[in-house]
Amino acid sequence: MDSYIRAHITVSGVVQGVGYRFFAQRVATQLGITGYVRNLPDGRVEVVAEGKQGAMNAFIEELRRGPWSAHVSGFNLETSGYKGEFNRFTIRF
Known part of the structure; x- marks a missing residue:
């Protein structure tokens, strides 16, 4: 059985407007996976996510690639204990 984890991720490169x-x-x-994603004023994107370890690993790999229209040049990942803070995954504006 997968354990649950929390991740705080910041992504840089061409990641806004794409x-x-x-x-x-x-x-x-x-x-x-639950949590949120939002643009930061400095041009990066921030992701806070929670979910099962296996699903989170797959999610993190997808975020490293990004959509075809993006170019990820920097990726910072910090993991911590699961908090159960979110009900769904949202875009924050």
Whole structure:
């Protein structure tokens, strides 16, 4: 049985204005991951996500690639204990 984890991710490169947030939401929903994604003022995208370890591993790999329209040049990942804070995965504006 997979344990649950939480991840805080920041992604840099060409990741705003290219559908990255919608991509992240679609993949998270498909994998049963909860949390949020949002643009940061400095041009990066922030993701806070929670889910089963196996699903989170797949999600993280997809986020590293991004949608075809994005170019990910930096990826920072910090994991921590699961908090059960979210009911679904949302885009924050």
